[in-house]
């Protein structure tokens with residue numbers, strides 16, 4: 001069965017444990033004899049019981065980086081443990097901004113490669129095989145580390161489902177994971193946070209996602225997407241083309257460099273279906289696409305494809321939904 | 326202020342990608358071009374050097390076969406010089422080996438600020454720049470949507486899940502930029518002509534003092550054991566809108582009980 005020990009990195013948002021960390025803990029339980037969580041920031045002990053309920057036998061506290069970007073201090077703490085011979089066989093890291101920073105720094109500090117874009121993990125003798133999407137997720141490559149551990153995996157959110165289990169009675173023990181010498185790598189500091197206002201469900205947690213692309217023709221036409229999302233109790237999303245064009249904030253972006261979504265319904269309006277977009281939404285349970293080009297790639301994944309003009313179909317759809325409510 | 330930009334020269338993304346059936350590495354044949362994602366870093370570097378009142382922009386790339394066409398594009402945009410690391414020993418390098426090579430080349434350039442894209446268009450491992458920073462002992466700020474330099478520190482608006490953070494960092498430092506950080510210029514005819522005579526230094530791994538056994542296929546510590554097509558989704562029903570297609574959408578939403 002897999003490896004002896006896996007560490008799962010837990011990056012909290014507003015103190016809360018995100019689904020991505022629970023997904024990784026759930027998967028790690030089947031791959032290792034011992035699973036431990038690594039967390040940082042204020043009051044790590046507050047989430048120990050929750051992490052334990054998902055199988056963490058211990059929680060390692062990498063300290064509070066304060067205003068510093070977390071890449072250097074968290075990687076430093078893990079690398080210090082590895083140097084002392086207390087490291088794990090594998091580290092699982094969710095593919096977030098900070099997760100990628102930690103992974104890159106850790107890889108260089110340990111002089112170990114890192115495998116990114118992981119969408120599956122399997123036990124292979126006393127090691128692990130990782131599956132990762134390449135060419136925008138159209139192909140799956142299976143990879144294996146050949147050198148000494150720890151093996152570093154950066155895993156896309158929603159690759160596994162999160163289920164409690166494997167926990168022991170009560171909250172697991174919290175142990176400090178002291179950082180090594182960080183030199184000048186730890187000098188980047190956050191001076192202000194800016195949150196973009198959003199109402200309704202979060203994009204990556206919504207049951208319905210309505211996304212708009214360049215086919216809307218103008219930033220103003222995005223109002224139709226907002227309205228549809230509201231009528232369906234869902235979240236509005238976007239292709240990168242209209243994020244880059246400044247029509248909507250980056251937080252709306254779905255795809256390889258944006259959010260991965262898995263809603264019950266994904267409604268794509270005026271989106272061509274570039275591989276980089278599809279990698280973020282093709283696992284939606286149902287996909288509906290509206291595009292005026294019948295050869296648009298998005299139709300290859302759509303359960304229902306409407307060949308039509310968004311300016312004709314969407315206003316009628318909005319009226320019909322309003323009439324029902 | 327001197328700025329180094331790590332750029333990747335990649336096969337034209339418009340051409341379908343392929344893997345070598347034996348080595349499972351990306352096949353890179355034909356002319357390579359400057360990765361579109363890197364044109365933002367080059368433009369940002371030019372603007373920052375100008376705003377700082379001078380200094381040179383050096384573009385740095387690792388590529389097979391002495392490939393320089395992407396570097397020429399960056400020189401034509403206005404970069405002062407280029408460093409190319411090209412060596413048969415580098416074939417099959419993983420991201421960390423690439424980072425070791427780039428870090429060694431950056432060290433030679435004597436840059437105050439190192440820029441790179443958040444990820445490449447063809448490989449998108451997205452870890453190389455931060456590995457470079459760690460190898461050089463530099464702080465890094467990733468996912469920049471705005472960059473300004475103020476004397477001896479860099480100020481970045483860094484994308485976050487919720488919006489963005491304002492981050493400051495003393496120089497020297499490494500910053501990765503997203504598409505849209507600036508609008509890249511097109512090389513002018515004059516720029517293209519001038520690029521032909523700009524210095525382009527070509528180096529081997531030995532020139533950089535790197536052991537050939539540490540990089541390339543020899544140094545890679547991960548192997549791809551299999552590549553298969555991802556599970557394809559069965560394509561569904563196609564309806565050509567004749568004025569009532571919205572009704573079919575409503576019907577489906579109804580069936581799925583989301584309305």
Ligand SMILES: Cc1cc2nc3c(=O)[nH]c(=O)nc-3n(C[C@H](O)[C@H](O)[C@H](O)COP(=O)(O)OP(=O)(O)OC[C@H]3O[C@@H](n4cnc5c(N)ncnc54)[C@H](O)[C@@H]3O)c2cc1C
Pocket residue numbers: 212213214215216217238239240241242253254255256257258259269270271272273274275276277280290291292293296308309310311362444445446449
């Ligand atoms: C490294 C990298 C990372 C990337 N990451 C992402 C990512 O995370 N997310 C992402 O989305 N993209 C990403 N991209 C960009 C991606 O390649 C595409 O460029 C982008 O998704 C295209 O957006 P779009 O579908 O809105 O625009 P287009 O490709 O321009 O498509 C517009 C579509 O609208 C249709 N249309 C036009 N008018 C109408 C109308 N009136 N009614 C109906 N349909 C109409 C057209 O037929 C067309 O299919 C990435 C690219 C790179 C290189």
